[in-house]
Amino acid sequence: MESRRGPLKSAVPSNVVSPVRRCSRTACGRPAVATLTYVYADSTAVLGPLATYAEPHCYDLCSEHSARLTAPRGWEVVRLAVDSGPARPTGDDLEALANAVREAARPQDRPSPQATREGDPVEVARRGHLRVLRSPEP
Secondary structure (H helix, E strand, O other): OEEOOEEOOOOOOOOOOOOOOEOOOOOOOOEOOEEEEEEHHHOEEEEEEOOOOOOOOEEEEOHHHHHOOOOOOOOEEEEOOOOOOOOOOOHHHHHHHHHHHHHHHOOOOOOOHHHOOOOOOEEEEEEOOEEEEEOOOO
8 A cells, every 4th residue: 555655664564473472461561471360150360370372361461460460359369380480301300311211222132032932923123113023833
């Protein structure tokens, strides 16, 4: 669309969208850190960690607005733990990973064809995770 002065320019480029979710409060542009959900049947406001997806009936709040949140008279506010940073591996995660690597590196003891029971298939070759089995002779 053009005017007498030249092409019209929009105030905000339409092809640029911020990947950061912002606080839902009017005139607040801070990044959201928590999600507020109302449970009307229980007269409860639930404030928890930032939801994975933006839901139409939930409100994303910045740290300041989530700290100052109050509920109407007669309502209860349930505050779930809000993660302050990215999740880091725990000692259990690292130990499980180390055990898996040790198990994968351990040599596999395969019984010899003579040690197998009569009538059991015998592994004759392996390619990756696939095994070639020889059927027992009838």
